[in-house]
Amino acid sequence: MRNKEEIKELLNHFQTENKDVTFDEKTIFSAYQKNDDHQSLAVKILSIFGGALASLAFVGFLFITGLYDSTAALFILGTLLILGGMFINKIYNTTIFDTVSVSSYTIGFIILTLALFKMEMTENTVSLICILIAAVSLIIARSYIIAFASVLIINGAIISLITLNKNLDFIHVYLSLLALIVTAVFVKEAKIISLHPVYSKLYNPVRIGLVISFLAAFVFIFLDHEFIEESREYIWVPSVVIILAILYVLSHLFQVLHISEMKQKIGIYIVSMLVLLPTVLSPAISGAILIILLSFLVNYKTSLVIGIIAFIYFVSQYYYDLHFTLLTKSILLFSSGILFLGLYLLTHKKLTSNEKI
Incomplete structure (x- = not known):
C-alpha cells in the first residue's frame, strides 16, 4: 500500500461498491503501521552495512586464528551461520535481530564460498551454488532482510557467470530481461501481492532488491571500460527494450495524471522519444529514467530517490566519457535540462489542476 490516505480511499470505494462489506479500519491501520515500522528500508540497509562490516571483521579473525586452513571447518561453520541467519530472522522480527541475522547470513556466505574454493571448485560452480x-x-526465510540480500546475491552471481565465461553479449540479454521483470513487478503490484500471502510478504524486499540490482549492473558496466568496448556492438538492445518499457509505463501514467486527449498523449510520446533517443548507446540513463517513472507511478519514494541519484551519476559519467569539446557537452546538457524542465512543468501543472478538482 502507498499511504494511509489511499488505504482510506480504497476502503471507501469498496464500501460504495458493496454496502454489505465492512472493514475493521483500526486493525487495518494498525497492521499498516506495524509493517511501516518493521520494513523501513533505511534501517534495513544500515543493518546490511553493519552485517557487512561485522563479516569483514570476522573473516579477518579467521585468518588470524588459522581456522582458514581447515576446509571442513569452514564448510561446516559457513553452513551453520547461513542456517542460523535464516532462522533467527524468521523467529524474531526486530531491528537488533535483523542485524544479527544479516551478519550471520553474510558471514556464512563468505565462509562457505571460501570453503568451496578451497575444495578446488571452479568459479562457475561456486556462482551456481551461491544462486x-x-x-x-x-523461499524458506521469507523475511525482509534475507530476501533483500538473497536477491542481490542471485543477481551478482549471474553477472559473475557472464563475465567469468567472457560471454559479454549476454549482459545485454540479462539487462533486457531485468528491465522487463522490474517493470512487471511495479505495474502488476496489486495482482502479485494478491496471488498468495507469501508473495505479499516478499514483494517489498524483492522489489527494492531488483531495483538496486538493475542499477548496480549499469554501474558495473560503466566502471569497466574494457567491458564497454568489447560489448558495444549490441549495447542498443537493452536500450530499445527499456525505451519500450518507458512508453508502456507512460500509458499507465496517463491514467494517473488523467490525460485523455490523444493530442496530449502523442505530444508526450514524441517529446519522450526525443529525450530517449540520444541515450540509445547509454542504456543506463534510460534505465534510471525507467526506475524514476515506475517509482512515481506507484508512489514509491525510496526507489524514486535511488533512481534520481542513479540518473545524476549516469548522466555525469556519460558526459565525462563523451569525446566532444566542452562547448558541445555544455550545449547537450543545456538542451537536456530544458527538455526535463518542460516535462516537469507539464506534469506539475497537471497534478496541480487535478488537486484543485
Whole structure:
C-alpha cells in the first residue's frame, strides 16, 4: 500500500461498491503501521552495512586464528551461520535481530564460498551454488532482510557467470530481461501481492532488491571500460527494450495524471522519444529514467530517490566519457535540462489542476 490516505480511499470505494462489506479500519491501520515500522528500508540497509562490516571483521579473525586452513571447518561453520541467519530472522522480527541475522547470513556466505574454493571448485560452480543457496534462503526465510540480500546475491552471481565465461553479449540479454521483470513487478503490484500471502510478504524486499540490482549492473558496466568496448556492438538492445518499457509505463501514467486527449498523449510520446533517443548507446540513463517513472507511478519514494541519484551519476559519467569539446557537452546538457524542465512543468501543472478538482 502507498499511504494511509489511499488505504482510506480504497476502503471507501469498496464500501460504495458493496454496502454489505465492512472493514475493521483500526486493525487495518494498525497492521499498516506495524509493517511501516518493521520494513523501513533505511534501517534495513544500515543493518546490511553493519552485517557487512561485522563479516569483514570476522573473516579477518579467521585468518588470524588459522581456522582458514581447515576446509571442513569452514564448510561446516559457513553452513551453520547461513542456517542460523535464516532462522533467527524468521523467529524474531526486530531491528537488533535483523542485524544479527544479516551478519550471520553474510558471514556464512563468505565462509562457505571460501570453503568451496578451497575444495578446488571452479568459479562457475561456486556462482551456481551461491544462486541455489540464495534462492532457497529466499523461499524458506521469507523475511525482509534475507530476501533483500538473497536477491542481490542471485543477481551478482549471474553477472559473475557472464563475465567469468567472457560471454559479454549476454549482459545485454540479462539487462533486457531485468528491465522487463522490474517493470512487471511495479505495474502488476496489486495482482502479485494478491496471488498468495507469501508473495505479499516478499514483494517489498524483492522489489527494492531488483531495483538496486538493475542499477548496480549499469554501474558495473560503466566502471569497466574494457567491458564497454568489447560489448558495444549490441549495447542498443537493452536500450530499445527499456525505451519500450518507458512508453508502456507512460500509458499507465496517463491514467494517473488523467490525460485523455490523444493530442496530449502523442505530444508526450514524441517529446519522450526525443529525450530517449540520444541515450540509445547509454542504456543506463534510460534505465534510471525507467526506475524514476515506475517509482512515481506507484508512489514509491525510496526507489524514486535511488533512481534520481542513479540518473545524476549516469548522466555525469556519460558526459565525462563523451569525446566532444566542452562547448558541445555544455550545449547537450543545456538542451537536456530544458527538455526535463518542460516535462516537469507539464506534469506539475497537471497534478496541480487535478488537486484543485
